[in-house]
Amino acid sequence: MSYNWNWGVFLQPSASGDDTYLGWLFTGLKWTISLSLSAWVIALIVGSIIGVLRTVPNRWLSGFATGYVELFRNIPLLVQLFIWYFVLPELLPADLGNAFKQSNPLWQQFFCAMLCLGLFTSARVAEQVRSGIESLPKGQKNAGLAMGFTLPQVYRHVLMPMAYRIIMPPLTSEFLNIFKNSAVATTIGLIELSRQAQQLVDYTAQPYEAFIAVTVMYLLINVTVMFLMRRLEEKVRVPGFVGGK
Amino acid sequence: MIEIKSVSKWYGEFQVLTDCTTTVQKSEVVVVCGPSGSGKSTLIKCVNGLEPFQSGEIIVKGTSVGDPKTNLSKLRSHVGMVFQNFELFPHMTIIDNLTIAQEKVLGRNKEEARDKGMKFLDRVGLKIQAPKHPGQLSGGQQQRVAIARALCMDPICMLFDEPTSALDPEMINEVLDVMVELAKEGMTMMCVTHEMGFARKVANRVIFMDHGLIVEDATKDDFFGTPRSDRAQQFLAKILQH
Numbered sequence: 331m332s333y334n335w336n337w338g339v340f341l342q343p344s345a346s347g348d349d350t351y352l353g354w355l356f357t358g359l360k361w362t363i364s365l366s367l368s369a370w371v372i373a374l375i376v377g378s379i380i381g382v383l384r385t386v387p388n389r390w391l392s393g394f395a396t397g398y399v400e401l402f403r404n405i406p407l408l409v410q411l412f413i414w415y416f417v418l419p420e421l422l423p424a425d426l427g428n429a430f431k432q433s434n435p436l437w438q439q440f441f442c443a444m445l446c447l448g449l450f451t452s453a454r455v456a457e458q459v460r461s462g463i464e465s466l467p468k469g470q471k472n473a474g475l476a477m478g479f480t481l482p483q484v485y486r487h488v489l490m491p492m493a494y495r496i497i498m499p500p501l502t503s504e505f506l507n508i509f510k511n512s513a514v515a516t517t518i519g520l521i522e523l524s525r526q527a528q529q530l531v532d533y534t535a536q537p538y539e540a541f542i543a544v545t546v547m548y549l550l551i552n553v554t555v556m557f558l559m560r561r562l563e564e565k566v567r568v569p570g571f572v573g574g575k
Numbered sequence: 576m577i578e579i580k581s582v583s584k585w586y587g588e589f590q591v592l593t594d595c596t597t598t599v600q601k602s603e604v605v606v607v608c609g610p611s612g613s614g615k616s617t618l619i620k621c622v623n624g625l626e627p628f629q630s631g632e633i634i635v636k637g638t639s640v641g642d643p644k645t646n647l648s649k650l651r652s653h654v655g656m657v658f659q660n661f662e663l664f665p666h667m668t669i670i671d672n673l674t675i676a677q678e679k680v681l682g683r684n685k686e687e688a689r690d691k692g693m694k695f696l697d698r699v700g701l702k703i704q705a706p707k708h709p710g711q712l713s714g715g716q717q718q719r720v721a722i723a724r725a726l727c728m729d730p731i732c733m734l735f736d737e738p739t740s741a742l743d744p745e746m747i748n749e750v751l752d753v754m755v756e757l758a759k760e761g762m763t764m765m766c767v768t769h770e771m772g773f774a775r776k777v778a779n780r781v782i783f784m785d786h787g788l789i790v791e792d793a794t795k796d797d798f799f800g801t802p803r804s805d806r807a808q809q810f811l812a813k814i815l816q817h
Contacts, residue, residue: 472625473662477676477728478652487675491666570710571665 336536340543345533358526359547365443365522366509372448373455373508380452381459382485395456402453408514410450414442415518435519443515451508458500462493495566502559506552523547576601576732576763577622582631584617584787591617592628593787599732602761606774609784610810615767618784619734622765623647623654636731652680655725655733659740661717663709663724669696670705673724681728688727695723699753715746722753732763739770769814775799783807 340352349357383395402410415438419427430438466489474484494501516525523544530540577599584592591614599605607615620626622633624640624647633640638650663672673692677683683691696702699719701712709717718738725733735754739747751773758764758777768774774781774795781798783791783806791798791807802808 467660467662469658469660469662470664472620473656473658473664475625475648476623476651476654476656476658477724478648478680479676480648483679487679488664492664495666568666568710569708570712571708 333538335538337539339530339534339536339539342534351530351534354526354530355523355543355547358521358523358544359551361440361521362509362512362523363551365440365447365515365520366512369444369447369451369512370505370508372444373451373504376449376452377455378459378490380456381463382490384456384460385463386481399453399456402450403457407446407450407511408517411443411446411514411518414446415439418442436521439515439518439520442518443512443520447508447511447515450511451504454504454507455501458497458504459493462497463489465496466492492568495563495568498559498563498566502556502563505555505559509548509551509555576603576636577765578632578634579618579622580632580634582618582621582628582633584614584621584626584628591787592621595631595784595787595789597782597789597792599763599765600779601763603779604758604762604764604766604777605780605782606778607765607767607782607784608769608771608774608810609790613784614787615782615784616736619736619765619767622734623651623656625656648680652676652728653731655728655730657718657721657725657733657735657738659737661709661714661721661741663717663721665709668706668708669701669712669720672709672720673727676724677727691727692723695726696720698726699723713746714742715749718742718746718750719753722750722757726757730762732765733757735764735766735768737767737769739768771799771811771815783810785810 340355341350343349344351344354346354380395380398383391384399386392419430421427422430470488470492471484474488475481479487512522513524515522516528519525521529527540527544531537534540579595579597582592582595583590595614595618597605607619609615617626621628622635622640624645628641631641635650635654638645640647640650663669664675667675670689670692673696674685674688677688677691678685693702693705696705699722701716701719701723704712704716704720709720712720722738738754739750742750747770751770754764754766754773755777766773766778778795780792780794782789783798783802783804785806790804791802793802798807799811802811
């Protein structure tokens with residue numbers, strides 16, 4: 331195999347002229363991080379609500395939540411993304427649909443990818459939240475109710491604080507997944523990290539350098555996330571508490 | 576104080592409570608005993624509405640528990656309950672366990688709640704444990720905290736659901752001592768327990784249940800002296816053997 335290694339390629343001025351190729355990668359990194367973080371916020375909020383609804387003693391609410399989870403969990407992420415990006419704008423009222431299509435394409439891509447990733451991950455977060463709540467002894471809920479808490483107060487003060495602590499490790503891996511899954515946004519043209527790697531290959535014909543560089547960047551993101559989540563886990567650890575029941 | 580009138584409850588086809596009727600007067604201590612699966616825990620949980628029941632009526636100080644219009648949270652806030660597995664909130668310190676419901680349910684301010692919490696912690700002899708977490712305390716200590724937590728709400732009566740069943744033998748007495756003291760102060764109490772020594776010492780009445788039925792409802796002296804039913808006699812013979 332003859333391959334001309336050229337790590338200097340990153341410092342060359344890029345085809346667009348106003349940047350280096352390394353600059354391209356950093357732009358991609360910026361979009362990957364903002365997409366993943368904003369999607370994670372959606373996933374946490376929606377996932378927590380749906381996860382709680384799955385455990386409430388109301389057939390309609392828990393049925394709705396179950397349907398939600400099954401819907402978003404059982405359709406491939408890529409298909410969901412295409413539905414958000416290509417199908418949904420057509421289903422909106424004409425005015426709204428047109429306004430959307432005339433907006434900045436970058437924001438169209440970002441908005442759709444964020445919603446898609448956020449809601450896809452929310453179904454997975456919901457399952458973690460549900461299992462966290464269900465792993466608590468049933469007496470905890472009764473103890474809260476017996477003290478005069480309303481059901482929402484029981485969730486807020488008694489169940490959720492422990493449930494979140496218990497599911498911290500699986501939540502961490504969902505958090506990591508969202509960064510990795512964000513690469514699907516490349517298929518609708520968002521210039522995130524893996525998109526920039528492909529572009530670099532197209533313009534410089536240096537695939538090894540390009541993909542090694544983005545690999546390292548993804549790794550760095552996830553090592554950082556793991557480190558921060560572990561710190562958080564230690565910080566909220568309950569003294570004397572050994573695992574869930 | 577507590578009136579239970581022909582309460583029946585089913586889990587699907589299975590009848591757990593059959594036509595249970597009894598009353599607990601103010602300042603009375605009633606011990607509920609019986610073999611496991613006899614429905615005694617279920618009955619006591621019906622009293623504060625933790626378990627729904629399909630027929631009959633339970634009235635706690637004038638409020639009907641089964642009435643859908645009843646504000647159950649409000650009723651429960653002044654009916655204290657102590658559970659078999661303590662059920663302290665593990666993520667909160669001991670003092671926070673005692674103050675949270677005072678603040679969130681009764682609307683007391685932080686200081687007032689804390690003073691009250693410390694007062695009752697002191698009463699159960701655990702004042703120095705206030706900043707710890709439940710997981711750092713022994714079972715007996717946790718159960719005493721649970722009793723203090725219920726007392727902080729100024730309950731009109733207390734329900735105990737097998738408060739010593741999950742404890743190591745050497746810790747049972749420290750919990751029973753607290754309960755005896757409470758009884759002597761005139762607290763209205765309904766206790767599901769197998770501790771016949773406790774029943775002998777402070778109970779006014781003993782209720783014996785079997786297969787969801789109240790088989791005996793007698794004064795303490797009658798119950799231990801001359802239990803009328805064969806089933807209660809067998810039960811007593813078994814648990815008093817050693």
